[in-house]
Amino acid sequence: MGVYTDLREKLISDYATLSPQMQKAARHILDHPNDVALRSMRALARAANVPPSTVTRLMAAIGVDTWQQFRDSYQNRLLDLPASYAHRARELQNSEADIHRDAHLLQSIAAAEIANIGHAFAPEMCECMKDACEHIARARQVFVVGRGAAYPAAYQFAYAYRLFNENGVLVDGHAGAFGDQLRGIGPRDVLIAVGARPYIRDTVRAVAFARKQHCPVIAVCDSNVAPIAVDAVAKLVVSDRSPSFFQSFTTSVSVMQALVALLVARGGQKVLQRIAVAEEQLAAFDAYHEEAAPTRNSRS
Amino acid sequence: MGVYTDLREKLISDYATLSPQMQKAARHILDHPNDVALRSMRALARAANVPPSTVTRLMAAIGVDTWQQFRDSYQNRLLDLPASYAHRARELQNSEADIHRDAHLLQSIAAAEIANIGHAFAPEMCECMKDACEHIARARQVFVVGRGAAYPAAYQFAYAYRLFNENGVLVDGHAGAFGDQLRGIGPRDVLIAVGARPYIRDTVRAVAFARKQHCPVIAVCDSNVAPIAVDAVAKLVVSDRSPSFFQSFTTSVSVMQALVALLVARGGQKVLQRIAVAEEQLAAFDAYHEEAAPTRNSRS
DNA sequence: CCGGATTTGCAACGAATGTTTCAATTATGC
DNA sequence: GCATAATTGAAACATTCGTTGCAAATCCGG
16 A cells, blocks of 8 residues: 555544644645645645644654655655655655665666656556557558667567568668668558667658658657657657666567557457467477477466 | 647647757656656756756746746646546446457556566565676676567667677577677676577577586576576576566566666776767767757747 | 643744846857 | 857845744643
8 A cells, every 4th residue: 555545544543633723734634635745835734724833743743754755645646656666766866876786776776667667557658559559550561660779679569560460570770771671661551660869860760751751650769859759640758767877678668568469459369360370380490499388478 | 628738739849949958848848747747846957957047938938927837737737637537437438348458458567567577676686686797797708699589688788788898799690690609608708598488499509509618607587497597607587477468578678777787887987988988989970860959040 | 720731823944946137158140 | 250149057036935943822630
């Protein structure tokens, strides 16, 4: 259970033992939790018709050191975040440096990754993913481009997608054939572009080219105003915050996987059969080590 | 349409015409809308790395009188969100169960990914990662191998690692040169192998070869008894559970990134300088897209 | 009714807020 | 190439913030 819930229950359980003025404050907090998150303490006190000091005293009475802590819990509730992670993520914002000990660093990374994924699967993002799927499902050909650190995410999608659809093209610029691979791209296709700051020229140019051919673009990136996101038909903006020196592309990979999962779910039985066929082919090519079974997740 | 939406679209549409510093601020606002609602203007400015006055000027530029008004819109969005989602969810339940199922699937994926990462950064795993780092830091050459769906994780590590060390080799079997790339591998090197069920033959054979040459192996895999994990000097066993049809390699990517972060932290200032040099080289190669848009001339 | 303990509100504090002003710098047009 | 305009960051501004100290008010057992 979240910290917010704890505080709320403490307010309720201790309500009877509080002084009359504190009860007025507590009552207002219980009735208007959003005011705690959004308005200032003094504003809350005015609304509850008590002096500010009463609210401070109420904090002390329920065992909270500072109003800031109290407010943070209520803000996290509004964000619908797991409080513990959000709290740690915020700690990172403040500390910045002094992460020299390995254990600290790793814990910070974990917290950041979890927070990033949490944001990536927020309701509004889910809507965007579904929109993106619509476009992909309708497309004649599905191009995927991602360079540098974003390449894994692009590759990941292309690899999985090609297991059940033959119209996927990974634009990886092998042998310099960057333009070659985009040949024939048009309005009925779709280009999925992955990239974050610093944006790599090849990716930006691929997007620009696709746009010029009136091909819709799905952008998986770090900003709504990223050069690859302008004019995109679907923007999947993921956070790549990381306490380490490098930005994290974990979330991009996760989102790309989620897109595949949505497509598979949408495709139904037919897609599953295609995947089975593809895996048989791989097995026939002797790609798998002996003990192997299907690629899929069903563990025995 | 809410006021928030209007403001957001105004920011996006006017983005190109804003001054560089205002773009920085606008970008941060677009990418972190919750910060607007919950944090102070100065805190936002700090996060965006601009002076407070820039934010005030941005308000004037987009036709908003005061920060208070701007913030109110973002706060209202936060308050309206839950309601609108509840409404939409009900809508979907009545009409089509399909889309509702999509949302459920995505939430399950998110939960699984978060759980996987949580396990990957458990204390005992952190110990293993530190051990792995010791071996990597001591190694003459660092080979990385991962095929199929595991390739992104391997690539990710190799890409980042090569930014600050020249002894990294990504064994990707391009042009069939799988054996070539492992030539000369020996006891003083280290091989990082990534793979999960079904284990791909190439990876297993690369590990076997390395072992025969008495090269220590670090295995990032899904099981302690995976063929690539036997005799491994460090086993990083990650969970790849996913409600989708495919297994998830998100955690592998995350762990590989964490290894890089540890190595960077261990390397200290010297490593940071090397990274800076590497990025300058990339910039010299014209690899990056020009950021500071000089296209903001036409003032109307 | 009283005296000690608790509760309450006011005032003041330092810190932080949002905004404005103003030089210094940078870019731009002619 | 220079004059003009636009952009920028630091400093100062009046407010507002959360908190604390203290005196007045209130309560309550004797």
